[in-house]
Amino acid sequence: MQQQPVVATGTVSRFVINPEGDVDGFLLGDGSLVHFPPHMSAQLVSVVHAGDPVQIAGFRGGAGNVTAQQITNQRTSQQVVDQPPPVNTMRLPPALRGAGLVKLSVKGTVARVTTAPGGEPDGVMLSNGTVIKMPPPQAQQFANLMRPDAVVAASGYGTRNQFGEALQATAFGTPGNVTQLYNDMPN
DSSP: OOOEEEEEEEEEEEEEEOTTSOEEEEEETTSOEEEOOGGGHHHHHHHOOTTOEEEEEEEEOTTSOEEEEEEEETTTOOEEEOOOOOTTOOOOOGGGTTTTOEEEEEEEEEEEEEEOTTSOEEEEEETTSOEEEOOHHHHHTTTTTSSTTOEEEEEEEEEEETTEEEEEEEEEEETTEEEESSTTOOO
């Protein structure tokens, strides 16, 4: 999918987190969604705050979202530039990556559909900013709910912190009628 270079400006209305609790995006006042790699999380939230005017240089994807390569706080002139993390950065072993997640259950009205890098739906953002993620094959099973204004419910594992709430769904559907996404999930 061809990405178009873009420079966008706006005011940060809220941060968006991934299920692990890292800030990996924000919404602008006009509703635009700006993505960036989670390794930029700590640096970004130290430079940019909700309400700050920003300029974003990056690429616009097929879903209309912007993937940022550089974010400038127009009030302070501080910048965050996407650079790969150092190769010697300590990472959690795969077996421990979900250790800090908690069981969450959410419901609400879909504000927008989120997409994987290839543009296929991989979850939803609710009107309160909560993010529900699932693998694209599971999301495709719920095409009728992958649209704005649908009322959905989900449970799974994720994070709730000062920047928001996000979970990786293990069950998804409508309130009172959720479907388990995986056959071998514990009760």
